[in-house]
Amino acid sequence: MTLSATSHAAASPAKQSLSPLESEPASTELDRILPQAVELVKQFVRSGQDPETFVTPWPSIAALRQNVQLDLPDVAAAPRGGEATDAALLDAIRLILDNSVNPWTGRFLDKLYSAPTPVGICADLVLSTLNANAHVMSASPMLSLAEERCVEGLCRVFGFTETKPDGLTMPGGSSANTLAVQTALANIFPPFREQGLLGVAAYLAEKHGRTGSAARPLIFTSDQSHYSLDKAAISAGLGLSSIVKVPCDETGRMDPEALSRLLESAVSSGSxxxxxxxxxxxxxxLGSFDPIPALSALAKRYGCWLHIDGSWGGPIIFSPTEAFASQMAGSHLADSITINPHKLLNVPLQCSFLLVRDAASLGANSLDAGYLFxxxxARENAAMKTMGCGRRGDAVKLWLYWVRYGKRGLGEHVDAGLALAQRVVDYIRTEKAETMELGPLASPLFLQVCFRPKPRPGQGRGEASIEQRSAATRHTHRELQQRRRFAVDFxxxxxxxxxxVRLVVHPRTKWHDLQELIDQVDDIGQAYWSQASV
Structure with missing residues (x-):
């Protein structure tokens, strides 16, 4: 029997909630406020699709702080619910939307993520409705199944097919990279789990005769890698001195020969x-991809765990174009892989995974908690695999995308972005050669294009220095911020x-917007150089 709103209102006080958070049936409150909230969201998206809408509402953070105040009232505008309380809530939602970056313009090209699709909004609504903790399957049966299924699908795509792989969602790529480091420590140095770094030192002394600084565990990563590897070293108790940065070639790829020399030097010198x-x-x-097979060979030679941080570029594995997907050649050789669908695949923030080639390796993170597990x-208790406990069912967002677009559609989405990036490079090379300077490009090209204005031949008093060209870049970035039409970084x-200027070419960006951005950078730059003394 379904309890109607009318019968609830007439119920005895003993059958009503005493909490002000439920002054009426939730279905009744939703019937009234959800359509209004959804309309505000739809207006925000429609506004973003208007070519005249600014991508950012304020030219600076200082301006935002001066003009926007968020209240924390002691007493609700109209206690115990009702339309008066609804008005305050809807005003607050409107305040947030009106003063936020609008990614639906397609001109937010600042970071490695952009607007989700409508499927993503629906997915987040489902997650909020369920409000289920995905730490154990009994609390989140369908969310846990979706996570299990997505992990299986991703492991298959990356080639983890000859072992029993596993994985889980993580709250961001940095967290996934950190868990990879912790998992590697516990698997390569068995005493680490019980005795920490003291146990590691004792183990290395006993097994390999390595003492003092020679017993310090070292992480090797490129000098273009994400700072989360440094953070992982801190979190694992290793310290920043345990990070060895490996030089890259001119396109930003780690140099395997340099890595080999550094590995050998660490061992032979006892560092x-x-x-x-x-x-x-x-x-x-730069969007560069390190050569996985060459790094795998070195990892095997020195007994190292091989991790792939594919937070940004990992989804290229979905591409139906072999020349693109081959950037991930050798991914099956890794011990672990990080991938963030919330970046390139436009799944809503956050949606990140850590995958492992051997499911047993995650057992190093498990503890017995009889009140919970x-x-x-581990399939029924995902929190066994990680250092955290509370977990949002983020995998369901990727699962719904996979259902909606299919593996082929996700790959074609990636290809669309790569084609756009090449068009940007071609436009700068052919139309802006005299006034724009391209930075180094990943080879093959990925989705970042770096460029800056340069003086026309004969403009100024001489050749502009690197610092002067950097100053022109910073000026251009400030002017773009003031105009508020585009958001890009430098x-x-x-x-x-x-x-x-670092442009992130998202696959759903319109070409005319990219062309307009390049033209604006060119115009701003040339105006700058016409006034500059070089």
Missing amino acids: GSPFFINATSGSTV HSKD APLPRGIGEF
């Missing part, structure tokens, strides 16, 4: 014990060549 090699697949600035089956590029 540390290599245990972890990180391969970056899609670096943050009522079986030894970054210092490797080998001391200075700062460039």
Whole structure:
């Protein structure tokens, strides 16, 4: 029998909630406020699709702080619910939307993520409705099944087919990378789980005669890798001195010969014990992919765990184009892989996975908690695999995308972005050769294009220095911020060549928007150089 709103209202006080958080049946409250909230969301999305809408509402964070105040009232506007309380809530939602970056413009090109699709909004609504903790399957049966299924699908795509693989969602790529380091420590150095780094030192002394600094576990990663590897070293108790940065070639790929020399030097000089090699697949600035087979060979030679940080570039494995998907060649050789569907695949934040080639390796993170885990089956107790407990069922977002678009559709989405990035490069090379300078490009090209304005031939009094060109980049970035039409970032590029505008070409971006952005950078830059003394 279903209890109607009318019968609830007439119920005795003993049958009513005493909490002000439920002054009426939830279905009644939702009937009234959800359509209004959804309409505000739809208006926000429609606004983003208007070519005249600014991508950012304020030209600076300082301006936002000066003009927007968020209240924390002691007493509700109208206690115990009702339309007056609804008005305050809807005003608060409107305030958030009106003063936020609007990714639906397609002109938010600043970071490695962009707007989700409508499927993603529906997925988040489902997750909020269920409000289920995915730490144990009994609390989240369908969310846990979705996670299990997505892990299986991702492991298959990456080639983890000859072992019993596993994985789980994590709250971001940094957390996944950190868990990979902790899992590697516990598997390569068995005493680590019980005795920590003291146990590691004793183990290395007993097994390999390595003492003092020679017993320090070392992580090897490229000098273009994400800073989360440094954070992982801190979190694992290793310290930043345990990180060895490996030089890259001019396209941002780790140099295997340099890695080999550094590994051998660490062992022969007694400066540390290599245990972890990180391969970056899609670096943050240039979008470069490290050569996985060459790094795997070195990992085997030195007994290291091979991890792939594919947070950004990992989804290229979905591409139906062999030349693109081959960037992940050798992924099946890794011990663990991080991938963030919330970036390139446009799944809503957050949706990140850590995958492992051998499911048993995650057992190093498991503890017996009889009040929570009522079986030894890790499939039923995902929190056994990680250092955390509370977990959102983020995998269901990827599962719904996979259902909606299929593996082929996700791959074609990636290909669309790669085609756009090539068109950007071609446009700068052919139409802006005299006034724009391209930075180093990943080879093959990925989704980042770095460029900056340069003086026209004969403009100024001489050749502009690196610092002067970087100053032009910073000026251009500030002017774009003031205009609020585009959001892009800038970054210092490797080998001391200075700062460039860093454009992230998202697959759903319209070409005319990209062309307009390049033209604006060109116009701003030339106006700058016409006033500059060089």
